[in-house]
Amino acid sequence: MTVINEHELPMAKDFSSFLSTEGASRKKGLLKGLFKFMTGFPHPSTFPFYSLSAEVKSMAPAGASPAIHNTVSNGKTNSIHSHETVTVPHGPLLGKAESLSTSLQYGIGTGIESLRQFCKEHVNRMHRPQYQDWDVITSAGNTDAFAKVILMLCNRGDKVLVEEWTYPSAFDTMAPIGVGHVPVKMDSEGMSAVSLKDILDNWGSTPGQNHKAKPRVVYLIPTGQNPTGTTMSIQRRRDIMQVAQEHNLILIEDDPYYYLQFFADEGQESNEDVNSRGSKQSGWVPSLLSMDTDGRVIRLDTFSKTLAPGCRVGYMSMNARFYDIIQCHNELTIQQPSGFSQAILAETLISHWGQEGYTRCKPKPTDMDSEDMLNVWSDEEATYLRATFAYATFEQMDQAIIRFGKSLNEVFAASTADRQNLLSDAQPMGISQLEPDLESGAPPSLLKQSRQVNGGCVNIKNQQRRSEAICIYFFGTLFTGNFVLIFVLCVLMLVFDFWTVKNVSGRLLVGLRWWNENREDGTTTWYFESRDQSRPLNPVDSRLFWTGLYVAPAIWVLFGILCILTFEPTWLLIVAVALALNFANVIGYTQCDKDAKQKWASGFASNVLGGSGGGFMGGLMSRGISRMAGSMF
Template sequence: MTPPATVEDVAVHGLTDTIGVTIPNPLTCEDVPNRRAKAGKLNGGVAAATNSEFFKAPAPHKPLAIRLDHRMSQEAKLRKSTVLKSLAKHMATPGMISLGGGLPSSEYFPFESMDIKVPAVGKFLEEETKTTGKTMHLGKHDVKEGKSAYDLSIALNYGQASGSAQMVRWVTEHTEIVHNPPYRDWACTLSAGSTSSLEMVYRMFLEKGDFVISEEYTFATAVETSHPLGCKFVGVKMDSEGMIAEALDELLENWDVATRGARKPFLLYTVPTGQNPTGSTQGRERRQQIYKVAQKHDLILIEDEPYYFLQMQPYTGPGAEPAPLPKNHDEFLKSLVPSLLSMDVDGRVIRLDSFSKVLAPGSRCGWVVASAQVCERLQRHGEVSTQHAAGFSQVILHRLLDEEWGHGGYLDWLVNLRVQYTTRRDALMKACDDHLPKEVATWTPPAAGMFHWINLDVSKHPEFGKKSVAEIEQAVFRTSVASGVLVTPGSYFMADQENELEKVFFRATFAAAEFDTMSEAIRRFGLAIRKVFGLPQ
């Protein structure tokens, strides 16, 4: 018998020693219209029941996901489908007249239409949008009038916890284009943002007293979200590529239940690309190593990826010409570090995807990609909490991403972001090179994301050994604030806040500040470091 599929498998996949099937080529942006035409009319009415299976390519060659029943919390196991939401499946019956639901009539929605100006494909700069931008008109009854697949009468009514059929279709196609998960029963479900999804995932798998594994420095909100559940974080050592797989394996191999007072952890939270706060990015090999450790110890991986599409051009040094951009969509997608999702042959990765860093944080609309089993549990949770992502956000995003830009136009937008963030990153790197005291400050230029992690050699402080590392960190922080620059102390991001601080890091972001103010901010930060460390000004 041939081994199970892996991401390295190519055109033909063996089912037995003598039988094989041809694997279809991955979905491309150009393939989407033909697939939709073959699928027929979209059932996208008010509160239409939907799931990713309606929109994926058949994949009989792929394995099914492993079952995660043994990992689910008692709370997750108790969740049932809400009886009122279950009525939606009957609405697909032709000629059905509904007197059963509690849906208000769109006649009483005080929103007849919306006009929103957006960039034209290829002309994404703010100044270009003012002159060449396209005004999208969203009417209340566009579907009935044959003008669109989605309108305000549908979007502003109650919906399913999965999200609208229109947006589930789009994110499913996008996921297949970019990641093409190598198991069969993956699914997408919309969310009210990744923080909400994360809290749901914690509650799906954790019991009081459990530990969550993460990088030793991690997103502070991810840690804080676990605390009311009675859970803690345990950090894994990092290097310039983020979490070290060998350190993860060692932590799990040597887990002592009696000493830790908790069962061996199995839920791992990671930000693989442009990690918050360190800016580190796990390369392909590192991700493969972490996934193998996850298989060995039966871990569930939460892949939180708001910065995935903020992968930048390689840093070429101060004043150097930037590396050439990808020439087309295929080159762009191949230039991205493969996601953990794209390596996941078991269905043990729960990917949190987001529009927050690439379109607008205030949309509060993202999506989760995971096994159908996990997505179904998330939907049961959503039915009695968030209900669904906001209708305003869904209809605006659909009109922009699907009907205005299309999948190809969205990739063009992401390439544009690569240019903008590369330019910002390079400006901050130059400022650091010009103004930070290299006697004590070191850094690795980030390959992705929004953050720059600066290491200060605390052993070179004149009172090292007399003052604690935490006191030295706070001295730099207070002096920086007094100097008119705000940078974030690394201690804020420690996975285990009970550990004693041993190193001094600061996080700076290059996402929003103007270029000249970025340079001035780093100049002020450099002066603050010199003052605290007793270096010449």
């Protein structure tokens, strides 16, 4: 392998044309430019802080096992890593990386120099940008960094290319300043390079796309993507970089989860471990920054995910031109991250852990015991536990839920007899079924009674909400002559009734739920969920639900006829809203009920004539009964 000397690398390309109006106009502040010659700095002796100390985790040398001691709390044994004391003195001391006299002083927008240099060395060690004039500047975390990068690159009306599922705060950052976004399709490896290229190649061919406003900035999370959890392969990163070079794009590489990668063998090196400059990255997936030869990648890193989010310290890697603009922006906003955070981080990272220690300071899989997690969940009597499946298939999700259920049964087996009985009766939840929730600790008989009582209460509330809108419409003029007030109150009641019937009442009373999605091509896709047919419904609840569902729109139709006969066209506005919302639920639940009965008929036929001998006849009978059920219901 030929190792390239750093001075033989190219300089970054000139991306000045990518700057927004705001970015191009940023200049170094007058006060900051003259700070060396001014006396605005308070003397460190006036600071009322004399030292800063923290107990931090000890990082064992590479290859050595970390020292661990056990403590007993509430009858449980907890394993704790050995720790050491980190102290930041008031003034400079030999052997200390930082002092409060400098870290608590006014900054110049780059962060305290000792920590900034550590971060730059770390970036050089891990990523090795393939051009000369790059630098690192601190930030108050990646959200702060992203906001400043967007202001530097985008004007109002510009668009940024993003993954079709991405971090919501990115939208919240861009929307107020008038910056839009263009979603790029994803797969199991994150943003699709093919889709990205297709969008850019065909930009302007779609109605409403201004050819001059072709996006020039891409925002992506390549490792542990939020919210899908995908990680780009090496080849995918190369493909994205190739598209960026072909279409001259700036890449914002938001990579807070990069150092949370887990390897099957920590000592194993991949084929990509050594780049052309001799950088050994054992097992780490190469970043986009490590492939950048032009200075087009702006990489955002943070200590939030590796150390603690409350530190509010991150660092950005970019070309020198962009560096100067971000520094100017920092000078007039945060100046620099908190001096306390920077001081304790600098002392910990430089004087105690070093580069090797920080690289290894990440949660190991062995530190996260699933059984302990479930025991804590059980002891705390938590109501919910969130599982993220990212781009797993439905079959994998089903298998995960089944395994999770078995784990729960094992954990709860040592608990009370009532809880054990409840869990042993629980069935895995299918994709197209709505199972009743289990209230931990309550015996089954009480659960059944509570469902019946709740069903009656839900029905009463259901009919009450419907009658409220009707009463306001019919009797509102007895209390006020303000049509606008009556209109607003009626619409509010109608919308509330629509939402609760669609999302709550139908699920609890008849075991059905529906929703639809409008796609970009103008088509509408309907989704239906239904209860397990083996679980009977309360006939009274079901009858009242369906009666109210059909009677309400009939009443509003009658009101509409009266408006026409009495020449009151303004009141037809309320009637139109009521009919639209009521008929939406009528159509949705009618189709959902029809779909549920077809599924039941299909399953019944398959069960009756199932098995290897009856598979063919079962299939024929299943399809026949499904069609008959669909036509009957």
